Every structure is written in C-alpha cells, then in structure tokens.
Amino acid sequence: xxxxxxxxxxxxxxxxxxxxxxxxxxxxxxxxxxxxxxxxxxxxxxxxxxxxxxxxxxxxxxxxxxxxxxxxxxxxxxxxxxxxxxxxxxxxxxxxxxxxxxxxxxxxxxxxxxxxxxxxxxxxxxxxxxxxxxxxxxxxxxxxxxxxxxxxxxxxxxxxxxxxxxxxxxxxxxxxxxxxxxxxxxxxxxxxxxxxxxxxxxxxxxxxxxxxxxxxxxxxxxxxxxxxxxxxxxxxxxxxxxxxxxxx
Amino acid sequence: xxxxxxxxxxxxxxxxxxxxxxxxxxxxxxxxxxxxxxxxxxxxxxxxxxxxxxxxxxxxxxxxxxxxxxxxxxxxxxxxxxxxxxxxxxxxxxxxxxxxxxxxxxxxxxxxxxxxxxxxxxxxxxxxxxxxxxxxxxxxxxxxxx
Numbered sequence: 005x006x007x008x009x010x011x012x013x014x015x016x017x018x019x020x021x022x023x024x025x026x027x028x029x030x031x032x033x034x035x036x037x038x039x040x041x042x043x044x045x046x047x048x049x050x051x052x053x054x055x056x057x058x059x060x061x062x063x064x065x066x067x068x069x070x071x072x073x074x075x076x077x078x079x080x081x082x083x084x085x086x087x088x089x090x091x092x093x094x095x096x097x098x099x100x101x102x103x104x105x106x107x108x109x110x111x112x113x114x115x116x117x118x119x120x121x122x123x124x125x126x127x128x129x130x131x132x133x134x135x136x137x138x139x140x141x142x143x144x145x146x147x148x149x150x151x152x153x154x155x156x157x158x159x160x161x162x163x164x165x166x167x168x169x170x171x172x173x174x175x176x177x178x179x180x181x182x183x184x185x186x187x188x189x190x191x192x193x194x195x196x197x198x199x200x201x202x203x204x205x206x207x208x209x210x211x212x213x214x215x216x217x218x219x220x221x222x223x224x225x226x227x228x229x230x231x232x233x234x235x236x237x238x239x240x241x242x243x244x245x246x247x248x249x250x251x252x
Numbered sequence: 253x254x255x256x257x258x259x260x261x262x263x264x265x266x267x268x269x270x271x272x273x274x275x276x277x278x279x280x281x282x283x284x285x286x287x288x289x290x291x292x293x294x295x296x297x298x299x300x301x302x303x304x305x306x307x308x309x310x311x312x313x314x315x316x317x318x319x320x321x322x323x324x325x326x327x328x329x330x331x332x333x334x335x336x337x338x339x340x341x342x343x344x345x346x347x348x349x350x351x352x353x354x355x356x357x358x359x360x361x362x363x364x365x366x367x368x369x370x371x372x373x374x375x376x377x378x379x380x381x382x383x384x385x386x387x388x389x390x391x392x393x394x395x396x397x398x
Binding site: 018020023025026073076077078096099100101102103104105109110112113114116147161162163165167168169170171175187211212213214215218225227228231232234235236239 | 253254257258260261262263264265268270271272273274275276277278279280281282284285286287290294354357358359360361362
C-alpha cells in the first residue's frame with residue numbers, strides 16, 4: 005500500500021451573500037496516491053468544510069461537470085491525478101465565466117450561445133415516418149465524428165483569450181457543434197449556419213490561439229472546427245453570390 | 253489573482269437573481285505558459301509594420317536618386333539596423349513554423365469531391381514552397397537570375 009501524502013489545497017471561495025469578491029482558503033488534505041483532484045475536493049467537502057461548493061457527477065470524464073482551473077490550467081478534476089502536482093495545488097473556478105459560488109460558474113451565457121448555432125439536424129422538409137430512418141455510411145459518419153465527442157465541459161471557453169475580451173464571440177464548443185452538424189450528411193442547415201458564422205462574434209473572431217484544442221479532454225479539436233468553418237463560410241458566401249440558389 | 257476579463261464575458265443576456273463574481277482571464281494569459289507563443293506570434297505584427305515603413309523609406313530613397321539610395325544602403329550597416337533585420341528574420345521563421353503547424357487541420361474535410369492530402373504531406377509542401385521561394389529570392393538578390 006502506497007503512502008498517503010499531505011497536500012495543501014488553495015481553493016477559491018466566494019459567497020455572493022457575504023463576500024465582496026472571491027478569496028482563497030487553504031486546506032490540508034491527506035491524499036491517497038491514486039486520487040484525482042476531484043477526490044481531494046470531495047474530501048474537503050465531506051471531512052473539512054461542508055460549505056464548499058463544486059460541481060461533479062460521473063467521475064469518469066463523460067459528464068463535463070467538474071471543469072476547474074487547477075494550478076492555472078483548465079482541467080477536468082475527475083481526470084487529473086493529484087500525483088501530477090506538487091505539495092500545493094491551487095483550485096479556482098473556470099476563467100472567463102461569472103462565478104455563482106466558490107468553484108461553480110454561471111453557464112446560462114453558454115447555453116444562449118449554443119442555441120445560436122442550431123445544434124440539431126435541420127431538414128428542408130421533414131420526411132414521413134414511413135420513409136424510414138435517414139441512412140448514413142461509415143465514411144459520412146467519419147467526417148464529423150470527432151466533433152461530436154464534445155461533453156460541454158467548458159474548458160475550451162476558459163482557455164480562450166478571445167472569449168475573455170469579446171463577449172459576443174460564440175466560442176469554441178458552440179462553433180464546433182455547429183460545424184459538426186454542417187458536416188452531417190443528414191443535415192440541410194449548412195447555409196443557415198454559414199450565414200450565422202459570417203456574422204459578428206463568430207468564426208472570424210477566432211485568432212487561432214489553439215488553446216481550446218490544447219485543453220480539450222476529449223480531443224475534439226475545436227480550433228480545427230472553427231477554422232474549417234471559416235473556410236466553409238467563405239465558400240458558402242461565394243457560392244450563393246454566383247449561384248443565388250446555392251447551386252441547387 | 254488573474255486580470256479581469258470583459259465583465260460581460262460568458263454572462264447571460266438577462267442576469268439572474270444571484271449576484272455573481274465577475275469573470276477573470278486565464279491566469280497565464282498573456283505572457284506565461286503556452287500563451288507566450290501566441291502573444292509573441294501576434295506581437296510580430298509590430299516587426300512587419302516597421303518593415304513596411306522601412307520599405308517606404310527605401311522607395312523614397314529610390315525616387316530621390318542614386319546618392320540617396322547609396323546613403324540608405326550605407327545606413328543599413330549600422331548595428332541597430334543589423335539587429336532589427338536579425339529580429340525580422342527570426343520573426344518570419346517563427347510565424348512560418350507556427351502557421352505551418354496549424355494550417356493542415358484548418359483544411360475542410362472535403363474540397364468538392366476531393367479530400368485534402370494528409371497533414372504531413374501538406375506540411376512538407378508548405379516547407380518545400382518556403383525553401384523554394386527563399387532560394388529563388390536569394391538567387392535574384394545575388395544577381396544570379398537577372
């Protein structure tokens with residue numbers, strides 16, 4: 005059995021009813037060698053300070069709830085082992101988001117941005133049920149599969165310098181999801197989305213820092229999606245300029 | 253604590269009833285961690301601005317006659333100019349390498365009926381074109397072509 009090691013966790017605390025602004029609080033946590041950062045936060049909550057608020061659910065990097073800044077980097081705390089850090093670990097809420105309480109951030113703004121890109125299959129005319137399901141080949145699935153792995157953990161938003169400075173920017177996850185549907189062979193909404201993508205605060209606001217892709221725990225590569233969407237938006241604009249009905 | 257982000261960043265269009273703490277920028281932005289390379293990449297724009305001004309100065313010297321041109325050429329031997337040109341060379345190489353590393357994944361999955369070539373092939377093509385154009389420019393400047 006490996007040794008338990010004491011680590012100091014410096015955690016951001018914020019109570020909207022009492023604190024003028026966020027502050028830091030330290031906790032000594034006896035960490036088991038196989039612990040993730042989330043295990044340490046749960047230990048603090050269960051054993052040291054029940055007032056600490058943080059989000060988590062699945063504990064297997066699928067639900068995307070437990071994203072926080074750990075030692076300054078956006079991290080899924082259920083995926084990151086404490087062993088990768090030193091004796092002091094700093095845990096803060098995700099950057100670029102308003103903070104509701106302690107490590108819990110406000111997600112309403114993201115949900116509004118997400119709706120903008122129409123993240124669902126758009127059909128010009130809905131097919132009757134009798135016509136059966138829309139079929140798709142493995143090659144067609146391969147075109148967008150990578151971009152459908154997003155778990156909306158918000159790490160990409162926390163890493164993006166454009167999100168910090170340009171509130172209108174739709175952001176990495178929302179654009180990646182819109183692009184995912186543009187690439188879906190069953191979808192007919194690419195022109196609608198390309199018009200949205202050509203608007204203010206969309207794909208052309210991205211300065212390709214590539215940080216969103218660096219921190220993505222599911223290797224979705226939102227930077228690739230955004231820059232591919234730039235290309236597709238220009239092609240769509242040019243096509244509709246020359247052929248007003250889009251070549252149909 | 254990290255610098256303040258735009259107070260509207262990732263906020264809801266209609267604020268809720270709970271008071272929130274304003275958003276903060278990523279702690280490492282803009283000069284630490286991986287952001288350093290991104291910030292430097294953007295900062296090279298200043299070098300290109302200065303190079304553009306230098307080109308205008310050369311154009312004026314060219315218009316003013318051979319003496320002005322010779323004087324401009326002589327001034328380039330000053331250590332400050334030499335240092336600036338060395339910086340410009342490093343900037344161009346840095347921007348080229350970063351751009352070439354990010355360019356392949358920005359290609360759409362299909363261009364018409366064709367898929368783009370694999371990323372290593374795109375990168376090799378970019379570097380080959382870069383070396384080819386640089387060699388051609390060196391040959392022209394050395395008087396080997398005209």
